[in-house]
Amino acid sequence: MSQSATYTRQFFTFTHMPDYRLLLACGATFISTFALRAEPGLPPVQAPVEKTPAPARESAITFNSVHVNGPYIAMTFDDGPSAVLTPKLLDLLAAHHIKATFFVIGENVAEHPEIVARAAREGHEIANHSWSHPNFGKMSQESVRSQVQRTDDAIKSATGKRPTLLRPPYGSITEREKRWIHDEFGYDIILWDVDPLDWKRPGPAVVRNRILKETRPGSIVLSHDIHPGTIEAMPSTFNELEAKGFKFVTVSELIDMATPETPHPKAQTAEKTAAKAAPSPKPAASPNG
Numbered sequence: 531m532s533q534s535a536t537y538t539r540q541f542f543t544f545t546h547m548p549d550y551r552l553l554l555a556c557g558a559t560f561i562s563t564f565a566l567r568a569e570p571g572l573p574p575v576q577a578p579v580e581k582t583p584a585p586a587r588e589s590a591i592t593f594n595s596v597h598v599n600g601p602y603i604a605m606t607f608d609d610g611p612s613a614v615l616t617p618k619l620l621d622l623l624a625a626h627h628i629k630a631t632f633f634v635i636g637e638n639v640a641e642h643p644e645i646v647a648r649a650a651r652e653g654h655e656i657a658n659h660s661w662s663h664p665n666f667g668k669m670s671q672e673s674v675r676s677q678v679q680r681t682d683d684a685i686k687s688a689t690g691k692r693p694t695l696l697r698p699p700y701g702s703i704t705e706r707e708k709r710w711i712h713d714e715f716g717y718d719i720i721l722w723d724v725d726p727l728d729w730k731r732p733g734p735a736v737v738r739n740r741i742l743k744e745t746r747p748g749s750i751v752l753s754h755d756i757h758p759g760t761i762e763a764m765p766s767t768f769n770e771l772e773a774k775g776f777k778f779v780t781v782s783e784l785i786d787m788a789t790p791e792t793p794h795p796k797a798q799t800a801e802k803t804a805a806k807a808a809p810s811p812k813p814a815a816s817p818n819g
């Protein structure tokens with residue numbers, strides 16, 4: 531406990547974050563980041579004797595969150611575009627100068643390419659969330675390939691640019707699928723560490739409070755721009771996150787900021803302790819995404 535507290539203080543000093551709540555958040559980020567490294571199927575973690583481990587960017591395909599130095603987070607919106615709600619959200623994001631990431635459904639892109647084009651034009655990242663939202667974990671390679679390729683093509687057609695990220699529907703994907711999709715499409719696989727369960731439509735206040743409670747530096751926040759309550763929750767959610775000092779970037783920008791896992795021996799001890807105390811969340815088991 532004291533080792534963890536000591537290291538957290540050192541990390542806080544290094545990142546110059548002004549808000550005391552973010553100090554606590556830093557410690558939690560280690561937990562989520564270590565949980566990511568411990569995920570089965572990822573490349574083996576470098577041996578402890580390695581003094582300069584490879585940056586997270588080079589060693590990982592899958593991200594639940596990103597280890598960053600600074601109060602950066604990525605807001606992500608899934609399952610759109612929605613003809614009514616996505617333009618409302620884009621207006622709000624523009625008013626706050628926030629860049630977000632949209633994990634779009636290919637079918638919806640084909641129906642409303644102009645909304646996706648607008649989002650891209652306004653600086654948001656457009657990413658692949660399959661053609662029709664099936665469960666990749668239970669499908670043949672050919673079917674998954676078709677889902678990914680058709681959506682990749684639809685995004686290219688709408689925005690002029692191919693996506694570089696995939697979020698599998700429901701977070702459901704096998705280790706083998708992650709690997710070949712990464713090899714064939716060059717995609718990183720993006721999950722999340724903050725889930726307000728907005729698809730259950732619990733009301734805007736609950737959505738906002740869950741996001742505020744769970745978000746840490748480096749967080750990837752999941753929500754859906756197809757539910758009215760989610761869009762209603764966003765003005766106060768953005769205000770509160772801004773008040774806490776968080777800065778909003780796209781998922782690719784967040785990954786580009788990834789800093790190496792520290793070789794600091796005390797930190798490793800703290801991480802291992804934390805990982806035992808707090809097992810990895812399992813978004814793949816969530817009905818969300």
Ligand SMILES: [Zn+2]
Binds near residue numbers: 608609659699700818
């Ligand atoms: Zn989804």
